[in-house]
Amino acid sequence: MKPTEILVDAERVAADAIQLRRRIHRHPEIGLALPRTQAAVLEALDGLGLETRAGQRTTSEVAVRATPCLAIPTSVGPFPNRMASDSFVLRE
Numbered sequence: 001m002k003p004t005e006i007l008v009d010a011e012r013v014a015a016d017a018i019q020l021r022r023r024i025h026r027h028p029e030i031g032l033a034l035p036r037t038q039a040a041v042l043e044a045l046d047g048l049g050l051e052t053r054a055g056q057r058t059t060s061e062v063a064v065r066a067t068p069c070l071a072i073p074t075s076v077g078p079f080p081n082r083m084a085s086d087s088f089v090l091r092e
Helices: 005-026 035-045
Strands: 053-055 061-064 069-071 088-090
Touching: 005 035, 035 088, 061 088
Parallel strands: none
Antiparallel strands: 053 061, 069 088
């Protein structure tokens, strides 16, 4: 996929992503118990042709796609996310 195609796809879903972020932030959850956030993310992923499930904790969601894709770790919290790795995962 070319960078321009990625940009077009990102622009296509930007409004939905912003709406999801705002929905999550309207109902803040404290600590690592995030059942409302998890439910909102799983609902947003529903219908995208992905196999989805809740992660082992209420702080994660898992989506599996049959074709190669780029996985980007994210944080929906209000604070900067300091991840151990800034790398992206491409799995075939």
